[in-house]
Amino acid sequence: MSSNSSVSSKETILEKTLGSVATFSDSDISSIQITTQKLNGRNYLQWAQSVKIVICGRGKLGYLTGELKPPTQSDPTHKNWLVENSIVLAWLINSMEPEISRRCLWFHTAKEVWELLTVYCSIKIRSNLEKERVFYFLAGLNRNIDDVRGRVVARDPFPSPEDAFAKVRREEM
Template identity: 50%
Template sequence: MQAAMTPANTLTMDSQTLQITQHKLNGINFREWFQSVTLVIKGKGKFNCLTGIVPTPLEESVEYQLWEVENSIPMAWLINSMEPKIGRTYLFYKTAKEVWDAVQELYSDLKNTAQCFEIKVVIRTTKQSGLSVTEYYNNLVELLQEMDLFYDPKWECSSDSQKYNRMFEKS
């Protein structure tokens, strides 16, 4: 027999859906958190709220209430995907885009060339040692995927992109 839906039951069900990923931002796992959150929010069709593609309507307009609901959902997802100590910092931001941009600015090191160099060194010095072939392969793939986060070129010509990718894979 199913329990009748009451406001309390609805709140419990809704609050369970606010946790979108197991990766909670803790200050040192930004890349994993970013990738995980991006996948889920894109999958839920709310990524436009993070990019600011949908402009904020005037507060006096009829559209504002609908926009506010649409904006609040990804804000809650973002904040609930952070350690409480970090999430509290973003509770009073007005838009999901503000939260998204502030978190990226503070925690993202995607343009950090020293970290990029560090990953390249780890890739070059990684050995199979006592690992199985599968474990060794997975370690290398994870490092290479991490390197891919540092490069987001916008190619004008697709053939140049293909040439570069072949050259990069050889290195």
Template identity: 30%
Template sequence: MTETVKISNTGDVSEVSVNNSNPTSEFQNIQVAYRLNGKNYLKWSQLVRTFLKGRGKLSHLLGTGPKEGDPKFDAWDEQDSMVMSWLWNSMMPEISDTCMFLNTSKEIWEAVKQTYSKVRDAAQIYEIKTKISSTKQGSRSITEYSNLLQSLWQEMDHYQCIQMKCSEDAALLKRFVEKDRIYDFLAGLNVEFDAVRVQVLGKEELPSLNETIAIVRAEEGRRGVMVENSQVDSSALVTKAVSERRFGLEQPNSEDNRQTEGTKPINRDSVWCTYCKKARHTKERCWKLHGKPQTTNKNFSEKGGQPKGQGRVYTARQLDGKNNS
């Protein structure tokens, strides 16, 4: 951006051009994210090339600028010195020190490329393939998981570049590689995506990689909505139960229900009848006072009634007659 200001020695304004654009500060923002450390050459080189190309300075890396003696050489050489400083500042100190005394941006670029690019390096290809095969979704979202795999696949394409002479063979190879990556992607999904995995593999024609990722991402979204709805329903049920308990709306229908709400079970050995002076029942359930219930079975005494072996059972009328006699 160019700003025009007019100033004169007498206070009058004359025309002066001020350039507010600061490409150095812009490049510093990029350096922070990707400084060359010896292991990230691929991403670093792509970023530097894009930055310089966007500012019309890619010729400094290619060495295609004007030659000495050309009227434009001095201006171009000044710009080349600026590009050299950008390159040095975008590297870790231990790397920039190794190319500090080179003379041009192209020399720096080529020296770093030969040292760190590892193009067609078998060990690098093996390392990437190992990472791909061991990458699983785990706690990642589908987007995070697919982005990680695609980053590794792009690195593999860089290091394992296969040139096909026939366009038809190239198309077949591309589809073969894509299918292989679909299998890698599906194999690393969590078990909750088994159904959608079967759905994709069961298609007569396997969808593209991007379509496969979109299908799984849609299933992830659907499952997320279902979980949210179930959580809302559960919260509503809990709120209803608390409200019923608070306002006395809950109707327990048995002794068992009351015990599930926190009531301790009755210890019948501690129960005492004030009428017959015996344990395991109360006066309200005393057979001597009220008579034996007709529905009582042989095990009733084991469930809290009158204990067995207490002698003859009298009704209240019989007791009154006996007392009067």
């Protein structure tokens, strides 16, 4: 079977399913993984930029931004919107590590997933930066208070930079 007849059969199946409403390229369907860099919670900025570049290049950025709002169910373009939104959702979900993608499976729009990830990852990034600040602060302390350093690091939950400073200061006095 030639590639042209394979494309033709995909179009025929889609036309039967969607009533020949959807218009999207073969690359939209065949390439369900859009980036080799999977979101793992620590690489959000790089992941988000690479995902946005690919999705924008495929003309679907409006599904992330909310610019392409879902039409009413009676609107003839509704089926097309559902198909394209589902493709963008699949791209997003397939570009994440499983522990993150599981949280996104029940959302209905790519925009909802994008917003969730923006909030979730910015919280994780902020938390990681605070931990780094505590470690830098503790690393700069004199050796004579190693025991204080150990107690601060062992705290659960991990202390904020302000809490770590206060703990060290109390111990010093």
